Amino acid sequence: MTKETGSSAAPQDVLVLGGGLIGLCSAFALLRAGHRVTLVDRDRPGSGAARGNAGEITPLTALPLAGPGMMRETVRGVLTRSHFLSIAPLALPALTAFGVSFLAHCSPGRLAAGTRALDQLVRGAFSAFDAYRADGISLAGGGSGYLYTHRDPAALAAYRDGMAARAEHLGLAAPEPILRGGAVQEAEPALAASVGASFVAPSERFIDPGILVDELEARVRAAGARVIAGAEAVRVEGTASRRASGSGPAAVIRTAAGEDRIVASRIVVACGSRTGEVLRASGVRVPPRLSVRPGRGYSCTVGAETLPRALLGSLDRRTVAIPLSGRLRIVGLMDFDGSHERFDPSRMRQLAARASGFVRGLDWSDVTEEWVGARPMTPSGLPIVSPLPADPRIVVATGHNMHGVSLGPVTGELVAALVEGRPGRIAGADVDMRPFALRAHTRGESR
Numbered sequence: 001m002t003k004e005t006g007s008s009a010a011p012q013d014v015l016v017l018g019g020g021l022i023g024l025c026s027a028f029a030l031l032r033a034g035h036r037v038t039l040v041d042r043d044r045p046g047s048g049a050a051r052g053n054a055g056e057i058t059p060l061t062a063l064p065l066a067g068p069g070m071m072r073e074t075v076r077g078v079l080t081r082s083h084f085l086s087i088a089p090l091a092l093p094a095l096t097a098f099g100v101s102f103l104a105h106c107s108p109g110r111l112a113a114g115t116r117a118l119d120q121l122v123r124g125a126f127s128a129f130d131a132y133r134a135d136g137i138s139l140a141g142g143g144s145g146y147l148y149t150h151r152d153p154a155a156l157a158a159y160r161d162g163m164a165a166r167a168e169h170l171g172l173a174a175p176e177p178i179l180r181g182g183a184v185q186e187a188e189p190a191l192a193a194s195v196g197a198s199f200v201a202p203s204e205r206f207i208d209p210g211i212l213v214d215e216l217e218a219r220v221r222a223a224g225a226r227v228i229a230g231a232e233a234v235r236v237e238g239t240a241s242r243r244a245s246g247s248g249p250a251a252v253i254r255t256a257a258g259e260d261r262i263v264a265s266r267i268v269v270a271c272g273s274r275t276g277e278v279l280r281a282s283g284v285r286v287p288p289r290l291s292v293r294p295g296r297g298y299s300c301t302v303g304a305e306t307l308p309r310a311l312l313g314s315l316d317r318r319t320v321a322i323p324l325s326g327r328l329r330i331v332g333l334m335d336f337d338g339s340h341e342r343f344d345p346s347r348m349r350q351l352a353a354r355a356s357g358f359v360r361g362l363d364w365s366d367v368t369e370e371w372v373g374a375r376p377m378t379p380s381g382l383p384i385v386s387p388l389p390a391d392p393r394i395v396v397a398t399g400h401n402m403h404g405v406s407l408g409p410v411t412g413e414l415v416a417a418l419v420e421g422r423p424g425r426i427a428g429a430d431v432d433m434r435p436f437a438l439r440a441h442t443r444g445e446s447r
């Protein structure tokens, strides 16, 4: 592990709660900066949404989910069980505050503001992964290039135009021209004959997320971190008075043997979609725009006659097919019913039908790794990367929505900066952390 040269802070004993993508990336960044780390996970590191996701590192599409068009999708999500977005009517009362804030963020102005905030992190995504590779972390199993399809060629062209503008804005390679007719399958034989138009965004990348989390866990262990599996964080305790008296912040941890209290000099709360529960139990007030709810998605790995060269995404079917480690992973859907891990077999069948609509030669008798995981969703689409106002020695890092792979390594860097009390810098620029902050609500601020 290369010692980070930018850090000159005194080494801290940091307790990281949650060993998913963000917890592991944070632990890695903290160890790289010379701190001592204890990592606890209620399950085992790499659980939650960390392992079975699509592995996309996609700056061009790392945007908030809320935006024009999502109001209609939300209504369909309540009314239609087979829609890509499914919202259980019985869960609506519990989701009211989240839903009201989400719908408020669907305006073009809010989307633009959220995108500007997120782009501060997005701009550093590729270089942070390049630094991982330079540090010997394997990013194997994936590749590059994202091929988009849509049954409506006009909709595909409009999408490509938007992406071309975004590629120029981010300084990335422009999407390739749209192919039509037989040229589509000539260029990518894995596409079904019914697909009439496609284009490739060559800059986008994908990795096998299972390999990434296994590598990170191995590296943090090798760097001396203490890793405790099967230990659930119940709440954190930190206050100005504790701080004044010189006591470190503490976390109450529940294991099969009972409850225990761990005191550290710094604590990072990175419990993914369950972070809201931990913060509520700790008496922390979260502004509605950053309240975290589970948005469950599904994946499975299937035998394929022809493995595609690039990641295949159907915009109208809201489903992706990714060649990972010699197999094809199918990923999609978003369920809101309050549960973090309920597996609904009918949703898996719907996912299979969606994939068969645009990918050729899938062997559904050869399915492995059926998986469900909960994205930590926030109404604004922005993550929380913030000290607790009551005790800045406790840092919260969660709410990465559909982008926790893309933004994991940069978030780790920001967490290390917050732990050391210095400004976060990504891609050579100071990050304005206010959009990601758990600060007190002020008049006129976006809810």
Ligand SMILES: Cc1cc2nc3c(=O)[nH]c(=O)nc-3n(C[C@H](O)[C@H](O)[C@H](O)COP(=O)(O)OP(=O)(O)OC[C@H]3O[C@@H](n4cnc5c(N)ncnc54)[C@H](O)[C@@H]3O)c2cc1C
Binding pocket: 017, 018, 019, 020, 021, 022, 023, 040, 041, 042, 043, 044, 045, 046, 047, 048, 049, 050, 052, 053, 054, 055, 056, 057, 231, 232, 233, 234, 270, 271, 272, 273, 274, 275, 278, 295, 296, 297, 298, 299, 331, 332, 372, 373, 374, 375, 376, 397, 398, 399, 400, 401, 402, 403, 404, 405, 406, 407
């Ligand atoms: C179907 C699907 C596809 C996705 N595809 C992509 C993609 O292609 N690209 C991308 O960038 N992102 C993708 N994502 C999103 C990405 O997976 C998440 O944003 C990311 O996993 C969030 O990281 P996290 O660490 O916050 O949460 P998680 O990765 O879910 O990790 C949370 C960890 O905390 C542990 N934990 C929970 N509660 C506690 C507690 N109380 N005490 C101790 N430990 C606890 C869990 O066991 C888990 O290990 C996808 C998500 C899904 C569901």
